[in-house]
Amino acid sequence: MSSRIEQLIDEIEEYIEHCKPKFMSNTEIIVNRDEIEELLRELRMKTPDEIKRYQKIISNKEAILQDARSKAEALINEATIHTNELINEHEIMQQAYAQANEIVTMASNQAQEILDNATMEANAVRGAAIQYMDDMLAHLENVIKASIQSEAAHHDNFMNSMTQYRDIIQSNRQELHPAEDLEEVVLDDTEEGLDVIS
Numbered sequence: 001m002s003s004r005i006e007q008l009i010d011e012i013e014e015y016i017e018h019c020k021p022k023f024m025s026n027t028e029i030i031v032n033r034d035e036i037e038e039l040l041r042e043l044r045m046k047t048p049d050e051i052k053r054y055q056k057i058i059s060n061k062e063a064i065l066q067d068a069r070s071k072a073e074a075l076i077n078e079a080t081i082h083t084n085e086l087i088n089e090h091e092i093m094q095q096a097y098a099q100a101n102e103i104v105t106m107a108s109n110q111a112q113e114i115l116d117n118a119t120m121e122a123n124a125v126r127g128a129a130i131q132y133m134d135d136m137l138a139h140l141e142n143v144i145k146a147s148i149q150s151e152a153a154h155h156d157n158f159m160n161s162m163t164q165y166r167d168i169i170q171s172n173r174q175e176l177h178p179a180e181d182l183e184e185v186v187l188d189d190t191e192e193g194l195d196v197i198s
Contacts (some may be wrong), residue, residue, distance in 0.1 A: 003053075005136055008043040012143055015039065022157075028150055036147060042121030043140065057129050061122030068118035079107040 016035065019029035082103055086096030 004046045005043065005140075008039060008046060009136070009139060009143065012036070012039050012043070016143075016147075022154065028153055030154075031147065032149070040144070042078060047137075051133060058122075058126045064118045064122050065115070068111075068114040071114055075107040075111055076104070079103040151156075 014029070016029065019031050022030055024029040079100070083096070083100030087093065088102055089096060
């Protein structure tokens with residue numbers, strides 16, 4: 001079952017996939033600012049919950065280790081009890097010592113193996129959780145970076161278009177007025193409080 005963060009990233013990718021391309025461009029798109037901000041806002045709100053979920057998985061490492069310790073102690077206690085029973089039987093005293101040592105050694109080895117496996121499993125879970133969150137955040141960073149670059153390019157193109165329109169307007173005004181009257185027209189416009197685009 002996928003997390004809400006994965007679903008949101010899929011929705012953002014699908015939204016970007018269905019955005020209209022910018023006129024005369026194969027790489028730029030037109031996005032609805034409100035829609036993309038809503039998706040990013042929800043993603044921002046859900047991220048702490050996902051992090052808490054993976055922190056909970058990591059915290060289970062202690063539970064796994066505690067369970068391993070309990071099993072190890074139970075094995076050692078069982079071995080100790082069995083050893084005491086063997087020692088109390090005088091007829092098989094020597095055999096009891098040998099068997100007891102063997103049982104204690106086996107129990108210690110098993111306990112160590114359980115602890116080692118539990119530690120490796122806990123570290124693997126922790127590493128996988130951290131890697132998963134890092135991958136999700138890196139993917140999100142790339143999506144946001146692409147959106148920012150697209151918006152910046154859109155703004156630059158808009159400013160270039162406005163500059164071209166201004167140049168056309170100035171050219172048209174120069175055609176309307178003789179060269180000797182242009183200075184007077186500009187001065188009149190300034191006195192009337194009109195902004196001259198520079």
